[in-house]
Amino acid sequence: MTDRPPSSARIPLLLNAFPPPDVSAAVLERRLVSHLGKLRSAHGVTGAEEVHCDPAGAIDTCEHNRWRADPETPVAFGQNDWFKIRRRVRRLREARKAANPFARLKAEERERLEALRDGVRLASVPNEHRADELAAELHADFPWLAPATEALWHALRRSAREGLPGVRMRPLLLDGPPGIGKSVWARRLAGLLGTPATVIEASNENASFGIVGSQRAWGGSQPGQVIEDMLRNRVGNPVVVIDEVEKAGSARSTKGHAFDLCASLLPLLEPATATRWTCPFYEQPFDMSWIMWVLTANKAELLPEPLLSRCPPIRLRNPTVPELVAFVQREGGRRELSDAAVSALVAVLEHPSLRNHPLNVRTVIRMLERAADLDNRPLLH
Template sequence: MTRSTTTIPFHDLTFVDDIPKLRDVDARLQKFLRTIRRQKQDEGHAAGKISEDDLVSSYELIMDSDRARIKRRAMRYVERLSSSTGMSHLSEENRAKLTPLRGGLPVTRVTSEHEADEIAAALHAEMPWMAPATEAVWHGLRASAREDLPGVRFTPLVLNGPPGIGKSFWARRLAHHLEVPATKIDATGEPASFALTGSQRGWGSAHAGKLVNTVLNSRHGGPLVIIDEIEKADEVQSNKGTRHTLTDALLPLLERMTAATWECPFFQVKMDMSWVNWVMTANSRQGLPEPFQSRCVVLDLPDLTTGQLRDFAMNEAARRGLPEPATDALAAIFETDALSNRRLSLRTVARMLDRAEALAKHPVLH
């Protein structure tokens, strides 16, 4: 099914195409003045104060001096509108990049608690061992529906647990079931705070972050942001010596009130990021500052059992439509001691599924 959406303003910008043309303002003011003077002339004529011979045509009701004064006022009006667009500091190229924001953006909403139940049930059926995370989201979705919010909201999540249990995969499946765009940031593989929010002048390379780019590219105001291994994010330093960390950059975005007026460092434009939802993964609570943890629900997740991995493999094989011989071969692996000396993880099982799927689709050679 296709989820319902609501369009939110998202910004307080005025785009150039929404500013009236100078000639249109000029014509409107002339028409207004002409209407007033014609009305006064008609009233004077009706009262006998103006004779028939003294009546003037509509064109003559406005003199050249009036037209000059109107033009000056129209120019000042259009100039003031142009300077209050919120984009006067941007280049033509960067103004064009913000065009997708014109008219506001849609956010996905859950229309009923029953719909929230269906989303949670589908997610739980795929990954039952992630029940604590699914339950946290479920409560948020039900509250969003109950309060008739424009979009879906749930408390930012930190999924803390061993590697390979499917934390990131669960987040991607959540985005799938919510039907919202998702973007993923690896906190260890790049300057994470820059990757998320972007950077402004004073840094080696100014650019927009993945958060804003996801919003612009998807034309959606409520994406799901997935941040992997957030506890390992390093701090970065600007050319001027200013230090920033990913968790510092996240603090205003994780609070709904401050996120509603968050300012993009690159575009220097305020945007409503309060409908963005967050799922972050970690292998340890160490390295997570208290102010950051206080804004999230931190869930400690256990390792997977072999039985849970087997159930996932069978369900995923069915979802992918693997033939019965391939499914039987996968099941046999879990029933033997072939992997007894190796630590099984969701990544291992995913590779097994990918291999089985590739072999199943491989043409038969004669």
């Protein structure tokens, strides 16, 4: 079965309204002059005590110290008129700038956010039958991760049943031995839904900044990887994987402030706060409530209680040898490995010496990659 194509449903990701295009001072002057000219013409006023031609050349039509609002009705403007018009223009531009929520951003940052003017798409499932198919395909690939697939299955069916514009899934915390394929499962989920996947290693020193970004006032500030990927892909419900979340340390700013990854995640995992989450870099509110979070852990008991209350751990087990054999056969077909290569890998997995020390998914994937390299190497003469 092929991956499902992206859906056409769209939602606003950036919650601040985009301001209208900037209007130059010259254009505003013309508008005010035209409006004032029409008012005076309507009241039969066609002259001014002191006629003054615009010295800056902001008004293109200036003939014989006279600007005509209507070709048939000559209306003259004096120095006081120009002073009032330009003062009004200045105030209008200042008011527009003060009301612009993007005024503090640099030009390239505003341009980056312009990609969100038309919203972002959502990956969705059209009906519960399609939800059943996706869950069945994922379970066939990872039967030992059945509890995780079951939680996803219910989320897919609920999204279709309630007629949501996209798939909405509660954050998942996959807890199990290392190397059993938790992150691979999450990436396969993204592929089946036709949505991007962002993988962040929690053990990275800057993992907290990588998720939420840093405040723009700090040295070396930058937006988080999650927001950047959403801007690039224009998808509102990507799969975001936080790998080995219990190994996260505290990130520090250049001024020595400590930031804990788990604490940074809490507002994003809580629907009430995720619907209007303010990015510390862009200083704009975003709707992050559609993100499909998949947290992986080897020892979930090490995580703080606030995180566990939002993501009850789903306990997972090691795959059996027959399950690994089936995984190799399916993956070998996807990678177009030769029958001889697949048979050799199966023979390794079933060797008696590994009976008490079975291989895990991580090792098996490396074996598959090595077999693909050998299958596709050029012939030597």
